[in-house]
Amino acid sequence: MGKGETMTDPMSLTFLGGAGTVTGSKHLLTIGARRVLVDAGMFQGEKKWRELNWAEFPVPASSLDAVVLTHAHMDHCGYLPALVAQGFDGPVWCTAETVRLAEIVLMDAGHLQEREAEYAAEGGYSKHNPPLPLYTVADVERTLPLLRSVPYDTDLDLGQGLTLRLTRAGHILGSASVTLRHGDTSVLVSGDLGRHDHPLLESRDTPPGAGYVLVESTYGDREHPDAEGHPHEVMADVIRRTIARGGSVLVPAFAVDRTPVVLKALAQLRRENRIPDVPIFVNSPMAVAALAVYREAAPTGELRPDLHLDEFINLPNLREVTDAEESKRLNHPDRPCIIVSSSGMATGGRVLHHLEYLLPNPRNSVIFTGYQGVGTRGRQLLEGATEMKFRGRFVPVKAEIAQDGEFSVHADGSDLIDWLAALDPKPHTVFCVHGEQDSADNLAARIRRELGLVAVVPHYREVVALQPVDGLPVVQPVAPAQPAPQHAAEPTSTPEPSDVSPGARLTFGGAGTHTDDRAQVEVILTTALGQVPFVPDDKRAGVEAALQGAIARVGGDRAALLDAVNQALYAAASAVETPGGQSIVALLAHVPKVLR
Template sequence: MAQRSVTLTFLGAAGTVTGSKYLLTIGDRRVLVDAGMFQGEKQWRLRNWAEFPVDPASISDVVLTHAHTDHVGYLPALVRGGFAGPVWATEGTRRIGEIVLRDAGKLQEEQAEEARRGGWSKHEHPKPLFDVQDVEATLPLFRSVDFEEDVDLGDGLVGRWTRAGHILGSASVRLEVEGTSVLFSGDLGRHDHPILKARGTPRGARYVVCESTYGDREHPEPQVAHAEMADAITRTIQRGGLVVIPAFAVDRTQGVLKDLVTMMRERRIPEVPVVVDSPMALKVLDAYRDESLGELREDVDVEDFTGLPELIEAASSADSRALNRRFDPMIIVASSGMAEGGRVLHHLARLLPDRRNTVILTGFQASGTRGRAIEDGAGSVKINGHYIKVRAEIVQDHEFSVHGDASDLMDWLRALDQEPETVFVTHGELDVARTFAGRIGAELDWNAVVPRHGEVVSLLPAQPED
């Protein structure tokens, strides 16, 4: 049989930090690695609605690195378009993906209805990108794989998932076929995750696709963990204010809870009620509580991130609305992490205009998001059609990020057991990706490039040695 050509097309996370999608073409076979939604700036979000570059029905498989929306959120749209193949992922990613996608389907339907009622859509009858039925048709397609086992994906394609230490179930994925191989970093965690087992070192590959979210910066290494956050919470409570922490439902909320537990145990902050106001975050919390998944660190117990003096789980919308009638000092943890949607919006609308209150941002705020505007010192932000004055204290705590910084990424590359032919630097804002590619070239003397959106490259097989 003649050797099939192998190409890689960058359909997302190229020139931007969102929308991860990589199309691996092996002869006539098409495999999509990650199926993420574009988020943030409008120019990228509009791509979610564009016709997919290939017929979704022609894609044989989807391979997932992890379950963040910018890596899995487009899956139901693919299914709506005709995709019906297996979705390969770790069990943790399957569990979190189910939660993320069901939430996304509901949100898509709500946004379409809001657009219809508000009349701000250019369509007379706006429709969602996908709906809950598309999500329910997607979930049975998942196929669970184990870490560090070669998985036969058929037709000569072999995959291997290695812990990435980013969120529950997250992995780097190595694919090998037709004498060549490509390693997708996925989103890489730091050397030590506060709750989950540390990332592993995958086998090297001829080609590497490496993320660069924090490719131009280093995380702080403070002498006292989260000192600024603890100080901000204490002074806010002393002046009778409330603290709102926009936090991603997946992993970030659980990490925030762990540090709040630690701060209260060490008496670094007052014991006040802590509210988790996110149905999605509560479902994810249940997954993190499930020790049968075997992903918790050996030195972490469930009580280390749930054992608060008063933990209020606001599961229903009525529970959430009831918080608007409370003015006693408390800490509200609500999604979304970049303040783009979810229940955190009505808390921000209520609390931002009052100087007694504090908003604590807990990680990367993508360009074009409401969180970035708040981080950059905007005097007002638009929430549900109304401009809200920003008077509350704004605090940034980037210690929470479970994205590896530039040195973490370099260490991951250095640990690979072979020098790749090319490192494709993706999943970063353009200037950041270019900076990180330059660092790879300077420190490792490797060929590192930043691919363009839509670019196609050939993954050539290794040449036999003489």
């Protein structure tokens, strides 16, 4: 693979996850015959997304030349052993800290996959006969030797003119933004970006600018609230109230990064005498192992210099639970206590057993500490679910449910705008990924409004040809926004400008459309109007008049607006051999996708 490749080979980007949803991040860069996958995340949450984990990967896994991981969270690395099971055997590039944490996360995931299959077989609640794991511990053991570490801020030659650079992202230990360059074309994948005031890590670094930027949008439509009064008062208040009535507190927390952040907060609350002195259990083998990695990370310079790990990792009354029998005993605590267990969105792990036994008791409480994806048990509980299903049976929800919103280590909307604004040079195009649809749409609109950049929200399985057309990409949607793995949709595409004949009336494929946003359409049309000076003199007036006509119809009937856009396309297509005409056609191709 890669033989005969040149700097002029066509490049494309395919969004195979993290598009229209937060989870399942997978971005496929294709250069001629070469394929590099950035992130191999597991889909979580809604069933329509989770089922994609079981679908055949869209390209043969054996055809991937390499995988690059931004960090060691399941929605970014959890699908990697499944790729190996399907035939991938290339290098997996990431930071040294991600290597260590991914080893912990993936081995734990392999055991969980096998256990879930066993539980399903015993309980008879699986539709498969026999129930099978997505991958096994043996698959994980074949995956781990493929992990290769790369230092931050170092250009790694991947061969045939392709280089890789990792820049500190400040989200969790070892997290990185990924820059891939080939000739004059460059792609920057933000990965998950940390907030500027991360409680454990130094602030993120700014990567070099790139022509195409993929930015996360988890909190693209909101700002983290400033703590009113004492920090983490929501958590403190719930703990005090729960202990007073003789109950126990369950804190679902991601094993990697969130657990030490939660312990730091609990240590502060205890030092300030804002919560009672009760036993604190960390019941997650993965979290216990990850804590060891954090203990050893101090010399790397990634942790905050004012952080004193002993203050919370060696908390009085802290017990790290690894034994399965002790874990089961915590389902029936003999006295009030605090249990920190993973996973953070209650999608798997020991926290499920605790929820099953603690939720029916009104004396208990559950405090969520992070984002809860659509379709997850955590989201359902926060939205008022009155019963939950565990291992094929329903249990009533009578415990108190709360959320402490101060724990997030994701950048909010302003953090994301600041990160983009600092890039030099500025990107040609920004793709908003890793966010629910509304969040991604809102961030894209804000980027256009505040930074003046072309920003779009890609669909699942959408393909972007990375051939700059006066700074703009050619976008080809190739699958519906709501995936159906068993019945994959036939590919549809938007014609490339070079294929458009003068006078052609374009139709736009793809079953999925973005949120109706007339302001977004106006930005696209206004941007297209700015390309008119690059249209030949004899066609300029006609193109300008057609665009002005479309702008005048933005606030009116949708059908009339689309007809006006088609008229503008008719005019611009007559000048498609010029940069201005190409740019206008590429821009107008986005309009139907933002209308419903």
